[in-house]
Amino acid sequence: MLQGKTALVTGSTSGIGLGIAHALAAQGANIVLNGFGDAEGPKAAIAAHGVQVRYHGADMSKPQEIEAMMAYAAQEFGRVDILVNNAGIQHVSRIENFPVERWDSILAINLSSAFHATRLALPAMLAQNWGRIINVASIHGLVASAEKSAYVAAKHGVVGLTKVTALENATTGVTCNAICPGWVLTPLVQKQVDAKAEALGISNEEATKKLLGEKEPSMQFTTPEELGALAVFFCSPAGNNVRGVAWNMDGGWTAQ
Ligand code: NAD
Numbered sequence: 001m002l003q004g005k006t007a008l009v010t011g012s013t014s015g016i017g018l019g020i021a022h023a024l025a026a027q028g029a030n031i032v033l034n035g036f037g038d039a040e041g042p043k044a045a046i047a048a049h050g051v052q053v054r055y056h057g058a059d060m061s062k063p064q065e066i067e068a069m070m071a072y073a074a075q076e077f078g079r080v081d082i083l084v085n086n087a088g089i090q091h092v093s094r095i096e097n098f099p100v101e102r103w104d105s106i107l108a109i110n111l112s113s114a115f116h117a118t119r120l121a122l123p124a125m126l127a128q129n130w131g132r133i134i135n136v137a138s139i140h141g142l143v144a145s146a147e148k149s150a151y152v153a154a155k156h157g158v159v160g161l162t163k164v165t166a167l168e169n170a171t172t173g174v175t176c177n178a179i180c181p182g183w184v185l186t187p188l189v190q191k192q193v194d195a196k197a198e199a200l201g202i203s204n205e206e207a208t209k210k211l212l213g214e215k216e217p218s219m220q221f222t223t224p225e226e227l228g229a230l231a232v233f234f235c236s237p238a239g240n241n242v243r244g245v246a247w248n249m250d251g252g253w254t255a256q
């Protein structure tokens with residue numbers, strides 16, 4: 001379905017971004033990966049879908065590096081047809097103890113990077129009158145949890161940015177939507193499970209149950225594969241008039 005299209009997924013060396021890259025590649029899209037850590041493993045895994053893969057290691061907290069990444073994608077593939085703004089980090093602490101530099105980096109990586117990549121991707125999408133911008137927000141773009149001030153502020157911002165992007169391009173073939181996952185067992189969440197186990201002196205399994213039990217009625221993690229399937233839906237012809245939504249995959253978290 002996506003043969004001949006190029007998808008750039010930020011923060012795709014691991015977790016949800018890698019899952020979405022797999023789902024788009026399985027539909028035939030060429031992929032530009034981004035993120036820290038090992039890139040060779042993810043590159044080879046995506047190439048196994050028979051598509052072309054590139055990697056750019058831009059630090060998404062730095063606008064100039066984002067510009068270099070978008071220019072690289074255009075040079076390699078002509079343009080970005082599908083932009084998935086996914087890179088994100090977390091820090092858990094009460095506001096009065098929240099390290100100021102962590103606040104700044106969370107806002108830069110989780111929110112401002114989506115603005116920069118979007119502003120740079122839009123001209124080519126509008127020129128061809130087709131584009132898909134998918135922002136990986138979070139359930140924390142819709143509701144809050146204590147000790148996640150920067151993350152919740154950034155993710156609410158991402159949901160707002162999603163709506164504005166959708167509205168500004170509403171009469172065109174460019175759509176913008178947000179995905180709002182509940183808990184997904186990626187390295188980002190594993191750290192929170194480990195911290196809970198350590199703080200309460202309980203096993204990893206008990207900590208996992210506690211984490212899910214506090215928020216997620218299904219008592220199941222959402223998977224990167226499920227999120228990838230939703231991204232594919234946004235890119236399908238049926239997603240043509242889905243504009244500015246914040247779509248939860250949260251095991252009932254926000255239904256409560
Ligand atoms: P992860 O830690 O597995 O992956 C994060 C990715 O972002 C990695 O590829 C990492 O290298 C990259 N990254 C981090 N800082 C970067 C930077 N400065 N520049 C470029 N890349 C950077 O985490 P994940 O759980 O897959 O998270 C992906 C997105 O999903 C994030 O935006 C996160 O907020 C969101 N999310 C996660 C969950 C969850 O439960 N895991 C829930 C809701 C939303």
